[in-house]
Amino acid sequence: MCRGLAWLLVLLLPACVDPYSPEILAAKRSYLVVDGFINSQGVTTIKLSRTFAITSLPKVPNETRATVYIEDTAGARFPLAEGATGTYTSAYLMLTTGRTYRLRIATAAGVLYASDFVPVKITPPLDAVDWRAEPTGLGIYVSAHDDTKATQYYRWEYEETWEIIPPFSPSIEFVNNAIRPIRVLYPAQCWGNERAAAIQLAKTTALSKDIVSDLLLRRLARTSDRLYRRYSVLVQQHALTKEEYAYWELLRKNTESLGTLFDPQPSQLTGNVHCLSNDAELAFGFVGAHSLAQKRIFIERGQLPFDWPFVSGYEACVPPDTAKGNYIPLLRTGFVVPVSEVRDGITVASLDCVDCRRRGSANRPAFW
Structure with a gap:
């Protein structure tokens, strides 16, 4: 009886697994991806790119000619300049540990983005x-x-x-x-x-x-x-920070732990970067601040x-x-x-x- 039930489960399992097709992969829109962190004791390097359908382009499209800078709650600003295509770097910085910082981005198309203010960790x-x-x-x-x-x-x-x-x-x-x-x-x-x-x-x-x-x-x-x-x-x-760790842990699970019935199911991943021009516009990435x-x-x-x-x-x-x-x-x-x-x-x-x-x-x- 138990052996027959086991064979029945084996036959039924394939019908229980639905293929996961995230909407973002099939979407025709392209969303901003922010990769990097605010280096509180050194040079900050941020890479800006765009999402794309995995079957449409041979490589990741970079976001060029953007205006990027770091700002703190006291109003101080630290600009980043574009060097390699889509890569933006700052001067060597020594940020104040008692303040919070965020990244501001204005694309060449005039769309504004910002990450959440985060504390500096050493x-x-x-x-x-x-x-x-x-x-x-x-x-x-x-x-x-x-x-x-x-x-x-x-x-x-x-x-x-x-x-x-x-x-x-x-x-x-x-x-x-x-x-x-x-x-x-x-x-x-x-x-x-x-x-x-x-x-x-x-x-x-x-x-x-x-x-x-x-x-x-x-x-x-x-x-x-x-x-x-x-x-x-x-x-x-x-x-x-605890929030940044949770972001990376979710990203790790989404990219490395999928493939079987018992793996964690993929989750929608965004981060702490938001579009200021349009609340409905998505952005991806988590910008922390640490040495x-x-x-x-x-x-x-x-x-x-x-x-x-x-x-x-x-x-x-x-x-x-x-x-x-x-x-x-x-x-x-x-x-x-x-x-x-x-x-x-x-x-x-x-x-x-x-x-x-x-x-x-x-x-x-x-x-x-």
């Missing part, structure tokens, strides 16, 4: 950013505390940088339908860079002390090509266990192919490039196997 320093070689891979952990118990709500971001070493350094090139000694060398080294999209949060409200200890921030597989030679991670810590704490660590390949495999990401490129006879039509395609001369022909490889700029930047980071 982010405590990171106690440690540690790493451990574990059976499942490399774990990166963060620890922090606040003796005053004024933080309690934490958020972390991290940015990774790693060395990329291509397997080939071509000695010849194909120019004007002929092979000649190479004149402009390909970079021998590049640097990959990625800012994590994951939302990392923690709160200590249920603890007797405001301490976060050994929170797992990132795990890399033993076979990650980011660990091939040298790897670095920059960890940034934010102190949030920023950060710490960078480096991990060398020689520090890792000797039995971890060396994975460069170029394994499929080695060895190079050999082209003989009339290989000119092959080189004209541009999909492969000559590497070296051999008897009766040349060795060739795809451009991705030769030019590391296709995987990163040849510009050495200032901190490297």
